[in-house]
Amino acid sequence: MKEHQPKILSGKPAAPGIGVGTAWLLPEEKKAVRPDKIKKQELEKHIRKFEKARDFLTIEYEKIKDISDDYETAEIIDAQIQVLHDPEVKSSIEKKIRIEKYTAEYSIFSTFNEYIQLLQAAGAKWANERMIDIVSIRDEMIEATREKKQEFDVRQGQVVFASDISPTNMVKLSHIKIGGIVMKKGGFTSHAVILSQSLGIPCVINANWDRLNLKNDNEVIIDGSTGQVILWPSWKQTDEYRKRRQDEISRNEKSLKWALKANHTICGHPFVLRANVEFLEELPRLDTHGAKGIGLLRTETLLFETEEFNVNDQVQFYKSVALACEDHSVTIRLFDAGGDKIIENNEFESNPFLGWRGVRMLLDKKGLLRKQLEAIYRVSGEFPGKLKILIPMVSRLEEIIAVKQVCKDIQMFLKKESVAFDDKLKIGVMVEVPSIALTAGRISKYCDFFSIGTNDLTQYTLAVDRGNEKISYLFDSFHPAIWKLIKMTKDAADRQGIPVTVCGEMASKPEAAACFLGMGISELSMNTASIPAVKSVLCSHSKIDMEKLASEVIKAETLKEIHELLQPWRAI
Ligand code: PEP
Ligand code: MG
Numbered sequence: 033m034k035e036h037q038p039k040i041l042s043g044k045p046a047a048p049g050i051g052v053g054t055a056w057l058l059p060e061e062k063k064a065v066r067p068d069k070i071k072k073q074e075l076e077k078h079i080r081k082f083e084k085a086r087d088f089l090t091i092e093y094e095k096i097k098d099i100s101d102d103y104e105t106a107e108i109i110d111a112q113i114q115v116l117h118d119p120e121v122k123s124s125i126e127k128k129i130r131i132e133k134y135t136a137e138y139s140i141f142s143t144f145n146e147y148i149q150l151l152q153a154a155g156a157k158w159a160n161e162r163m164i165d166i167v168s169i170r171d172e173m174i175e176a177t178r179e180k181k182q183e184f185d186v187r188q189g190q191v192v193f194a195s196d197i198s199p200t201n202m203v204k205l206s207h208i209k210i211g212g213i214v215m216k217k218g219g220f221t222s223h224a225v226i227l228s229q230s231l232g233i234p235c236v237i238n239a240n241w242d243r244l245n246l247k248n249d250n251e252v253i254i255d256g257s258t259g260q261v262i263l264w265p266s267w268k269q270t271d272e273y274r275k276r277r278q279d280e281i282s283r284n285e286k287s288l289k290w291a292l293k294a295n296h297t298i299c300g301h302p303f304v305l306r307a308n309v310e311f312l313e314e315l316p317r318l319d320t321h322g323a324k325g326i327g328l329l330r331t332e333t334l335l336f337e338t339e340e341f342n343v344n345d346q347v348q349f350y351k352s353v354a355l356a357c358e359d360h361s362v363t364i365r366l367f368d369a370g371g372d373k374i375i376e377n378n379e380f381e382s383n384p385f386l387g388w389r390g391v392r393m394l395l396d397k398k399g400l401l402r403k404q405l406e407a408i409y410r411v412s413g414e415f416p417g418k419l420k421i422l423i424p425m426v427s428r429l430e431e432i433i434a435v436k437q438v439c440k441d442i443q444m445f446l447k448k449e450s451v452a453f454d455d456k457l458k459i460g461v462m463v464e465v466p467s468i469a470l471t472a473g474r475i476s477k478y479c480d481f482f483s484i485g486t487n488d489l490t491q492y493t494l495a496v497d498r499g500n501e502k503i504s505y506l507f508d509s510f511h512p513a514i515w516k517l518i519k520m521t522k523d524a525a526d527r528q529g530i531p532v533t534v535c536g537e538m539a540s541k542p543e544a545a546a547c548f549l550g551m552g553i554s555e556l557s558m559n560t561a562s563i564p565a566v567k568s569v570l571c572s573h574s575k576i577d578m579e580k581l582a583s584e585v586i587k588a589e590t591l592k593e594i595h596e597l598l599q600p601w602r603a604i
Contacts, residue, residue, distance in 0.1 A: 325360025327557020390425020486536025
């Protein structure tokens with residue numbers, strides 16, 4: 033007899049696939065620090081915990097100093113490091129552990145609180161500012177003491193349940209073959225969802241299990257195609273879903289046969305499908321799924337990884353990617369941190385999607401931008417004509433000019449150092465902010481290609497936060513305004529004679545891909561999992577039919593009309 037009755041949790045389907053396994057609940061942050069006492073034999077363990085946390089934080093602070101390029105930040109961080117190693121702080125924490133027998137967490141907490149009280153008593157303005165720093169050291173140190181990182185003990189095949197998944201956690205999950213992801217939050221083009229699709233992980237969003245007393249290792253089933261999650265399934269259900277999963281695997285294998293077909297329409301018109309990639313783990317899928325190189329290499333992972341951040345690490349990453357793409361090109365997008373791709377320790381913004389992201393951040397952090405460009409140019413020397421650079425979140429021409437200036441500086445620097453690089457490396461612009469689509473004619477004179485990011489273009493044009501589950505029904509990239517902006521971009525690019533690609537999620541919908549081809553956009557980039565289905569539709573129709581479709585879609589006035597026009601073009 034099972035302890036629980038099966039319970040169906042309904043969410044929204046976000047990435048297809050079936051997972052049968054056990055639950056793993058992503059720990060929510062715990063903030064309270066209790067004055068717990070420890071036993072005599074635990075003293076040394078807690079002293080070591082404190083020392084480990086202090087050393088870990090010191091390395092973290094050094095890393096932040098490395099990627100920040102202004103003198104003031106470096107000074108503040110140096111002061112933080114000094115506090116970490118202050119002999120009085122050390123002896124107070126050790127005393128609380130050894131003599132008063134408090135846990136490492138509480139000893140840190142109360143030592144820093146005493147420090148804060150002293151500052152409060154001083155009352156001066158400088159003391160107030162200092163206090164904020166001390167509070168943050170205290171909290172970061174407590175977190176480090178809790179060794180949150182070691183709590184990340186999810187096993188292969190487990191289904192992860194999380195309120196939301198941060199980019200840092202997604203990076204960690206990408207290294208483990210998990211069975212699925214169930215989230216309370218998330219929109220269809222949120223970062224975690226895109227990554228699940230790309231990695232082939234079933235994903236359900238907008239599901240809530242708060243009142244269900246779900247525990248780690250409880251049995252669960254996730255169906256990413258219907259949005260259903262079964263908690264405590266019966267034997268019969270488990271059996272049935274295992275069979276379904278097997279069927280799905282053989283269906284996927286069948287659809288993979290399209291990956292081997294030549295890339296042209298039934299009438300012989302060629303097209304190119306590339307992959308959107310973020311992790312090295314995705315590279316083996318390029319070949320099996322028929323991707324011709326990478327049309328969008330998201331590089332934010334390099335910022336989220338906890339390892340040391342430097343030019344050499346980046347060089348290794350870009351090299352591995354370039355090698356995996358054989359003769360095909362790789363478009364490297366510059367760091368697009370911000371929005372839902374928030375770097376830890378970033379300042380709080382009340383509206384991050386309209387805030388300090390993409391090129392805006394890069395131009396403020398020129399040290400970071402220089403390091404990334406230096407790494408790309410260094411690698412380009414080994415692969416002439418293969419790499420391209422893509423600038424994210426551009427909203428005005430000045431940003432392109434400024435980035436190109438940094439590219440020139442890097443080229444000069446490398447020339448002086450006698451380092452070989454590709455001096456014809458193409459620089460493209462993401463068209464994902466309406467201002468760029470609207471002025472595409474002017475912008476096209478300053479770049480080598482456009483790549484349309486329909487995820488952000490949709491959110492900024494329709495004023496719909498792409499990660500907000502409450503309004504996800506309003507997020508529809510097929511809106512007439514989006515087609516219009518895409519058409520404007522394509523026309524402007526044609527007048528200037530520069531190529532246009534689409535790399536947003538819209539390209540992964542076969543019916544939209546057919547319409548793009550009809551508009552003359554014959555290079556698309558998408559999550560690898562979608563390539564076979566897109567290819568099956570493009571290979572089975574003629575260019576002339578796609579042109580007819582495109583002209584009708586452009587003329588259509590309502591979303592309903594557009595959906596009706598596109599419906600017959602869904603995957604076969
Ligand atoms: C987009 O906005 O469409 C895009 C491809 O970029 P990202 O999803 O990484 O913001
Ligand atoms: Mg974008």
